[in-house]
Structure formats: structure tokens, C-alpha cells
Amino acid sequence: xxxxxxxxxxxxxxxxxxxxxxxxxxxxxxxxxxxxxxxxxxxxxxxxxxxxxxxxxxxxxxxxxxxxxxxxxxxxxxxxxxxxxxxxxxxxxxxxxxxxxxxxxxxxxxxxxxxxxxxxxxxxxxxxxxxxxxxxxxxxxxxxxxxxxxxxxxxxxxxxxxxxxxxxxxxxxxxxxxxxxxxxxxxxxxxxxxxxxxxxxxxxxxxxxxxxxxxxxxxxxxxxxxxxxxxxxxxxxxxxxxxxxxxxxxxxxxxxxxxxxxxxxxxxxxxxxxxxxxxxxxxxxxxxxxxxxxxxxxxxxxxxxxxxxxxxxxxxxxxxxxxxxxxxxxxxxxxxxxx
Numbered sequence: 001x002x003x004x005x006x007x008x009x010x011x012x013x014x015x016x017x018x019x020x021x022x023x024x025x026x027x028x029x030x031x032x033x034x035x036x037x038x039x040x041x042x043x044x045x046x047x048x049x050x051x052x053x054x055x056x057x058x059x060x061x062x063x064x065x066x067x068x069x070x071x072x073x074x075x076x077x078x079x080x081x082x083x084x085x086x087x088x089x090x091x092x093x094x095x096x097x098x099x100x101x102x103x104x105x106x107x108x109x110x111x112x113x114x115x116x117x118x119x120x121x122x123x124x125x126x127x128x129x130x131x132x133x134x135x136x137x138x139x140x141x142x143x144x145x146x147x148x149x150x151x152x153x154x155x156x157x158x159x160x161x162x163x164x165x166x167x168x169x170x171x172x173x174x175x176x177x178x179x180x181x182x183x184x185x186x187x188x189x190x191x192x193x194x195x196x197x198x199x200x201x202x203x204x205x206x207x208x209x210x211x212x213x214x215x216x217x218x219x220x221x222x223x224x225x226x227x228x229x230x231x232x233x234x235x236x237x238x239x240x241x242x243x244x245x246x247x248x249x250x251x252x253x254x255x256x257x258x259x260x261x262x263x264x265x266x267x268x269x270x271x272x273x274x275x276x277x278x279x280x281x282x283x284x285x286x287x288x289x290x291x292x293x294x295x296x297x298x299x300x301x302x303x304x305x306x307x308x309x310x311x312x313x314x315x316x317x318x319x320x321x322x323x324x325x326x327x328x329x330x331x332x333x334x335x336x337x338x339x
Contacts, residue, residue, distance in 0.1 A: 001182045001326065002319065004028075005158075005166070008174035012098065012153040014067035014084045015202045021063040025177065025196050029184045033194070042210045043196040045184065053190040053337035058216035058298075059183070059329070060207060060287055061176025061223070062200035065169065066311045068092075068152035070099065070132075073143055077136035079106070081152055083127055085201030090124040091312040097132060100150035106132040154313035164319045165242070171315035173200065175305050176222030179326045190337040200287050204254070207287035211294035218261070218336050219300045220329055223286045224315070225249070225279065227306035236280035240306040242318040245275025246325035247304040251282050254289025261301035261332065268331040274324055277306070303329050 013021040018041055025043055026035060033045035043063075066085030073079055079099070083089075095108050109132070110125045132152065136142050156169035180194045193214045197206030211219065229241035240247045248265040250257055269276035292300040303325050308316040 001178050001322070002166070004181055005171070005175055005178040005322070006168070008177055009158055009168040009170045012151070013064055013170070014069070014151045014153060015064040015199045016084070017151045018063040018198050021174070021177070022196070025063070025181065028181055032184050038209055038213060040206055040209050041198045042206045044210055044213060045194040045196070047184055047188045047192050047194060049188040049190040049192060051190050055217040055337060055339060056193070056215065057190070057333060057337060058193040058195060058211070058214050058219045058291070059180055059333070060195040060197060060210065060219060060221050060291065061180055062173045062197045062206065062287055063177060064198055064201050065153070065172070065174070066201050067154065068097070070146055070148055070150045070152060072148070073139050073146070074131065075139050077138050077142040078131035078133055079142065079146065081127065081130065081132060084151070086311055088124075088311065089127055089130065091309070092130060093125050095313055096155040098153050098155055099132070099134065100146050102145060104134055104145045105155075106134040108132055156313040165316055166319060166322075167314050167316045169313045169315065171305070171307055171317055172224035172310055173222070175224055175317065175322060175325075179222050179329060182326060183330070189334075192333070197287060204287050204290035208290040208294070211291040211298060215295055216298055218339075219288070219291045219298050220332055221286055221288045221291065221300065221302040222325070222329065223302055223304040224307040224310060224317070225284060225304035226310045227308050230308070239279050239281050239283065240277055242306050242308065242316070242321060244277045244306070245269070246321060246328050247277055247279060247306055249279050249302050249304065252279070252285045253283065254285035255292055255300065255302070257288065257301055258292075258299040261299060261336070264335055265301060265303070265328065265332055268335060269328055272327070272331060274328060274331070276328060301332060303332070
């Protein structure tokens with residue numbers, strides 16, 4: 001599963017440009033599931049089990065990652081960009097990026113520090129003040145390499161470090177995709193739908209369509225969620241912590257999760273002596289926000305990986321949490337097929 005996570009994270013796929021991720025997933029499961037790709041680009045995979053369950057179950061994760069998009073080319077050949085998804089400009093300045101289909105390399109920069117006013121030095125550089133240097137000196141030269149609308153992706157290595165930690169871009173939500181790939185490759189006891197969806201980072205768009213198509217009774221959303229377990233945060237501000245197991249939420253800014261599934265997740269974890277935690281703040285959101293209100297309503301749970309530095313080139317997770325998220329998801333499904 002870790003090898004697949006590495007493969008997936010090193011692929012590029014900002015919202016609306018998930019093709020490389022989609023191709024990888026289809027290649028891995030094409031002979032193990034009935035696959036359709038809808039008009040938005042979602043992969044909807046139906047896995048035939050040994051039995052037909054009482055309830056139609058959908059497991060979902062999103063393929064897209066945050067990034068940027070080229071909006072203008074300056075006269076000196078530098079590029080202007082806008083964010084795609086919730087990118088904090090503090091994690092962008094000085095980063096290496098790849099641009100467009102030609103993977104043009106660039107560096108994100110802005111006004112030199114000695115030219116900043118005292119007030120400007122107190123703030124992060126906003127997106128409208130950032131530029132990308134691609135090593136040319138004119139608009140004409142730049143336009144030979146890039147186009148308006150080209151995607152801009154972080155350059156990031158996949159690194160295992162410390163005592164069981166992993167760092168890379170796009171762990172949100174390639175980790176969820178990797179868990180689903182493992183489940184599909186191992187086979188399922190009961191018929192199950194798996195949806196690898198697009199455009200979560202810009203408004204839960206893919207999951208809106210996928211949930212309507214599948215029309216499940218129950219759904220489990222696999223995600224990554226913000227952990228703030230660093231020295232500057234204490235108490236409830238830590239939200240969740242690496243090493244304490246997968247996160248099962250009771251509420252976020254988009255969803256009030258099904259209470260029965262929330263309690264089922266914790267009872268299953270306790271029964272198997274599996275570490276499990278919830279958030280200590282109502283914050284964030286994920287594809288459950290669209291799925292749980294699809295058609296006549298869907299009973300929905302979210303199993304998330306606690307992740308430091310989310311939406312940056314250096315997302316950090318704990319390998320044990322990753323494995324335990326897979327185990328917990330299986331436990332929830334086993335108890336849900338025939339509820």
C-alpha cells in the first residue's frame with residue numbers, strides 16, 4: 001500500500017486535470033472491477049463480491065490535489081497564477097513547480113525582501129503579488145513553453161523519515177485512493193462501489209455527480225485531515241494527532257455525520273484494540289458534504305488520516321495511522337453491508 005501511495009503522490013493532478021491519476025488507477029484495477037468514467041472524469045468501479053448485501057455501499061476518495069493555474073504572462077516572461085483549492089500562500093513562496101503538459105520547471109518568487117515595506121514584511125506574499133520564474137526574459141519566449149490555463153504543481157519528493165513518518169505532496173487524498181486500490185485488489189466479500197472522484201478541492205464537484213449515479217444507502221469517505229500537533233498548538237487547537245489512529249468525525253463545516261456510523265466506528269475500533277480518534281474542533285470538510293445529501297440522503301461516515309502541513313508540498317503522515325485507516329474502513333464496511 002505504501003508503494004502505491006508513493007506512485008500516486010508523485011503523479012500530478014490538480015483539480016480539473018486529474019488524468020494521470022485516473023489512468024494509473026484504471027491500469028491497476030481494470031481487470032478487477034467493472035469501470036466507468038463519467039463525463040466529469042470520476043472513476044466509478046463496481047466490485048462484484050461473493051454475496052449481494054442488503055445495503056448498497058459506496059467507498060469514496062478524491063484524486064485531485066491543490067495547486068495553481070496560470071492566468072497571465074508578464075512582459076518579462078514571468079507568470080501570474082491563481083490558487084486551485086485552499087493553498088496558503090505562505091507555503092508557496094520559493095517553491096519549485098512544474099507547469100503544463102511539458103512539465104516546464106519554475107520557481108515561485110516575488111518582490112525582493114530589501115524592496116518590501118515594513119508593513120509588507122509582516123505579511124505573507126498574497127497570490128496577486130507572486131510570480132513564477134521559468135528562466136526566460138520575455139513574454140514571447142514564455143508563451144512558447146506555457147499557455148494560460150496550464151496547471152501548476154508542486155515539485156516534491158516522497159520521503160520516509162523519523163520513526164514511521166512519510167512526507168510528500170498530495171497525500172490529501174492519494175492516501176484514500178491507495179486504501180481503495182488495496183481493497184479492490186484483495187477482493188470484497190459483498191458487492192461494493194468504489195468512486196475515485198475529481199474536483200473535491202474546489203467544491204466537492206465530482207462526488208456530487210458520483211453519489212447521484214451510484215445512489216448508495218451508505219457511504220464511507222476516505223480522506224486526510226488537518227493535524228496541528230505541533231508545539232505552537234495546545235488543547236483543542238491540536239485538532240487531531242499523528243500516531244493516535246485514524247480520525248472519525250462527528251461534524252465539520254459541510255456535514256453532520258451519521259451518529260450510528262460514528263458510534264459504530266469507535267465500537268469496532270475498541271473491539272479490535274485499534275487506535276481511533278475524533279477531531280477536537282468543528283472545521284474543514286470533505287466529499288461527505290455532497291454525498292450525504294445526494295438524492296434522498298445517504299448515511300455517511302468519514303475515515304481520515306491525520307496529516308500535518310496539509311495542502312502543502314510537505315504533507316506528513318504516520319505509516320501506522322495509514323495502515324489502521326485501512327483496517328478501520330474494512331471493519332466499518334463489514335458491519336454496514338447488512339444493517
